[in-house]
Amino acid sequence: MRSILILSLLSCFFAAYEAKIFSKCELAHVLKAAGMDGYYGYSLEDWVCLAQYESNFNTRAFNGDNANGSSDYGLFQLNNKWWCKDSKHSSANACNTLCSKFMDDNISDDISCAKRVVKDPNGMSAWVAWVKHCKGKDLSTYLASCKL
């Protein structure tokens, strides 16, 4: 009995540190509510596709070995050269935040920063995975199964 209690306490403890992995439709709902459908001319499909291919919808996605020496953080793989600050790199820190904030389960700051990124002249082309997997593709049925 006691070991069961301890086990369940432990699993609660670890659950708090687990990555949140969105489903496609769950993320579509959150991004829509955050005004991303049509934001800077990009469809909701584009935003969700971008997150799928950048992070596989994982809020803890981390890539620490880009060829240019930068690291990418979280759902939108925001990097420590331009957008956020970490201890490894000098940064323009245009989103004025710590990169670790892009690794937690609250994505409202990640969304704000992505909105900032897309305002630059490159738009969504700032995201290599979007260019490769989403740009110019027919995404018309991509979110068809989601009740939006």
Ligand SMILES: *[C@@H]1O[C@H](CO)[C@@H](O)[C@H](O)[C@H]1NC(C)=O
């Ligand atoms: C560094 O490379 C990564 C991956 O190729 C890219 O996503 C990122 O935008 C680059 N960062 C800079 C500052 O050039």
Ligand SMILES: *[C@@H]1O[C@H](CO)[C@@H](O)[C@H](O)[C@H]1NC(C)=O
């Ligand atoms: C998420 O973070 C924002 C600040 O970035 C905060 O205003 C909001 O209350 C947080 N939401 C939750 C559910 O903790």
Ligand SMILES: [Ca+2]
């Ligand atoms: Ca966050």
